[in-house]
Amino acid sequence: VTTEIEMMRLLERADPVRRGNAAPTVDAAQYLERLIARDRVVAVDLAPVDEASSDESVVDMETSPREHGSRHRWLIAAAAVAAVFVVAASIFVQRNSNGGVSTVPTDSTAGSTSPAPTTTTVPLVAPAERLPAEGTTLSTPETGELVAAAAQIHRGGYWLYADGRLIGINDADYPNRMWFEQRLGPAGVEAVRQAFLATGMFDPGQPATEVPAPPPVPGGCMCVRDDDGRMLARTDLSHGLDPHDVDPALEEVLTYFEELESRIPDDWWVDREIKHYAAARYSISFIRRSDPNDANTNEAVDANAARALLPAPAAELLTGQEPRTLEQLANDKSAYPGDSSGFSPNAFVVPTDVARAFAEQFPEALTEGPAGPAYGFWWTIAVTEPEATSLTIMMWPMHPHGEVAMWGG
Amino acid sequence: VHSGEVRFASLYDRCFEPIHDYCSRRLAVDAVDDAVADTFLTAWRRIDDVPDGDRALVWMYAVAYRVVGHQWRSTARHRRLQERLRSTVNRTGPAADELAIAGDESRLVRAALDRLDDAHIEVLRLVAWEHLSVGDVAVVLGIETGAARQRLHRARRRLASEYDRLQSRATVNHVAPPEGAS
Numbered sequence: 001v002t003t004e005i006e007m008m009r010l011l012e013r014a015d016p017v018r019r020g021n022a023a024p025t026v027d028a029a030q031y032l033e034r035l036i037a038r039d040r041v042v043a044v045d046l047a048p049v050d051e052a053s054s055d056e057s058v059v060d061m062e063t064s065p066r067e068h069g070s071r072h073r074w075l076i077a078a079a080a081v082a083a084v085f086v087v088a089a090s091i092f093v094q095r096n097s098n099g100g101v102s103t104v105p106t107d108s109t110a111g112s113t114s115p116a117p118t119t120t121t122v123p124l125v126a127p128a129e130r131l132p133a134e135g136t137t138l139s140t141p142e143t144g145e146l147v148a149a150a151a152q153i154h155r156g157g158y159w160l161y162a163d164g165r166l167i168g169i170n171d172a173d174y175p176n177r178m179w180f181e182q183r184l185g186p187a188g189v190e191a192v193r194q195a196f197l198a199t200g201m202f203d204p205g206q207p208a209t210e211v212p213a214p215p216p217v218p219g220g221c222m223c224v225r226d227d228d229g230r231m232l233a234r235t236d237l238s239h240g241l242d243p244h245d246v247d248p249a250l251e252e253v254l255t256y257f258e259e260l261e262s263r264i265p266d267d268w269w270v271d272r273e274i275k276h277y278a279a280a281r282y283s284i285s286f287i288r289r290s291d292p293n294d295a296n297t298n299e300a301v302d303a304n305a306a307r308a309l310l311p312a313p314a315a316e317l318l319t320g321q322e323p324r325t326l327e328q329l330a331n332d333k334s335a336y337p338g339d340s341s342g343f344s345p346n347a348f349v350v351p352t353d354v355a356r357a358f359a360e361q362f363p364e365a366l367t368e369g370p371a372g373p374a375y376g377f378w379w380t381i382a383v384t385e386p387e388a389t390s391l392t393i394m395m396w397p398m399h400p401h402g403e404v405a406m407w408g409g
Numbered sequence: 410v411h412s413g414e415v416r417f418a419s420l421y422d423r424c425f426e427p428i429h430d431y432c433s434r435r436l437a438v439d440a441v442d443d444a445v446a447d448t449f450l451t452a453w454r455r456i457d458d459v460p461d462g463d464r465a466l467v468w469m470y471a472v473a474y475r476v477v478g479h480q481w482r483s484t485a486r487h488r489r490l491q492e493r494l495r496s497t498v499n500r501t502g503p504a505a506d507e508l509a510i511a512g513d514e515s516r517l518v519r520a521a522l523d524r525l526d527d528a529h530i531e532v533l534r535l536v537a538w539e540h541l542s543v544g545d546v547a548v549v550l551g552i553e554t555g556a557a558r559q560r561l562h563r564a565r566r567r568l569a570s571e572y573d574r575l576q577s578r579a580t581v582n583h584v585a586p587p588e589g590a591s
Contacts, residue, residue: 001569001573002569002572002573002576003569004565004566004569006569007565007568007569007572008533008536008537008565010514010515010518010572011518011522011533011537011538011568012537012538013514013515013518014514014515014516014518014519014522015434015537015538016433016434016515016519017430017433017434017538022425022426022429022430022433023425023426024421024425024426027418028414028417028418028421028422029414029418031421031425031449032414032417032418032421032449032453034446035446035449035450035453036453155479
């Protein structure tokens with residue numbers, strides 16, 4: 001019989017790592033430089049607006065029929081502004097660095113013990129090619145009532161709807177991550193809802209906030225529809241910048257989603273096959289950089305004003321469309337003192353077939369954006385009137401509950 | 410030079426090898442560099458929170474523990490996603506331990522270790538391979554010292570039991586793979 005002391009000696013000798021084989025091949029300064037460069041891209045093109053609050057960028061672009069609470073309002077405003085900065089800055093970061101080809105450094109030139117770059121090239125294709133192909137079965141119905149959601153920067157997020165759709169994204173799939181869709185049956189939906197409620201985070205007396213839609217995630221958040229039909233949210237559940245340093249309840253529900261296929265019976269799924277999320281609606285929004293050499297001069301352009309700058313066939317497709325505006329929220333300067341630009345992010349939200357027709361008006365354009373299908377993208381056109389400038393057009397899929405499906409974590 | 414960079418340089422010099430070893434013991438070889446980078450990136454972002462002196466390495470182990478845990482979860486999910494989508498992406502590689510098991514005794518010990526649950530495996534690794542005290546193990550795992558001590562005690566006992574069981578089988582020249590292994 002082996003004693004515990006002997007056992008520990010044996011275990012120590014069974015160490016699979018040979019010491020001394022992991023000496024760094026670069027000095028600290030070089031390593032740090034690579035870490036920072038890597039982080040800039042791995043975090044999907046994130047602009048360093050405010051590291052603690054801007055990494056995640058899911059934005060409610062729809063006006064709500066209900067009054068937003070003041071807390072919710074500033075969160076939306078902050079994230080909306082941050083999101084536009086994120087996208088806008090990323091466009092220019094990428095363009096400046098490599099002429100339009102996104103590179104994803106993770107590893108390689110400095111040996112096995114230092115992070116160095118490998119490169120993934122995002123194909124530069126015309127806008128229409130980045131949309132669901134004609135004839136693709138789109139996610140239906142076009143709109144959906146959210147039942148539960150959980151998201152954490154640098155990790156992923158999940159949005160579950162009453163009709164059973166589970167739409168999510170997982171950062172483990174970077175750079176080929178995508179919005180994906182599965183579908184649960186009623187029992188599956190209820191099981192997830194109960195799993196959220198079982199965390200105790202939404203018990204009476206807990207500081208949950210009733211919201212009309214899930215708030216953006218300056219760190220991490222979870223929300224669920226309670227037994228009374230109210231949508232309750234807990235926000236900022238990250239304890240720090242480490243994506244895994246989150247509140248145990250958020251960790252629990254994220255893990256629950258990640259392991260859902262093994263947590264619930266097969267017959268609680270309607271379709272457990274993971275498919276690309278083919279959005280039924282897309283947003284079209286616009287930004288411009290007033291100083292081509294200054295990343296801080298990115299400005300959102302009012303959608304109606306931008307429409308007037310578009311080639312006539314493209315503009316005609318948007319005629320009669322009213323932009324969904326966030327002007328009211330974004331102009332709440334007291335809520336977001338970091339916003340001094342005064343821009344008012346808004347977007348046209350159109351059915352996917354209209355989005356495709358719009359994109360087809362730019363057959364010569366080459367898009368940029370994160371790799372992977374089922375994602376957003378953008379391209380820039382030259383504008384000559386009223387003055388020579390450029391206009392960047394962004395297209396992002398919409399979530400069924402009306403958020404722009406934009407993920408920067 | 411910014412004081413944060415000076416602190417980072419000191420942390421890098423002191424901790425790179427042990428953190429790299431830590432990740433190598435727990436991840437497939439092609440995931441190690443990313444995990445090390447994530448650990449040091451977290452340290453850089455929180456450089457003012459990193460304790461001084463010897464406590465810095467324990468703090469780094471605590472970060473690495475969480476990074477590695479996330480990589481495991483992510484890898485499992487990633488694999489399922491990629492299988493479903495019939496992607497050609499293949500980022501898995503042989504585990505470090507598969508490459509480095511040297512000799513039957515170590516093989517037997519590791520086979521026994523693999524039969525324990527994750528919590529027990531981790532506490533044993535931290536003590537035997539990272540040479541941490543029970544108090545430091547508690548810090549890394551984010552649990553009370555008493556709980557760490559109790560967990561270690563149980564883990565040792567179970568490891569010895571599994572080892573003896575395997576050893577008795579090994580006498581007939583056969584080491585059974587851990588349950589569930591292919």
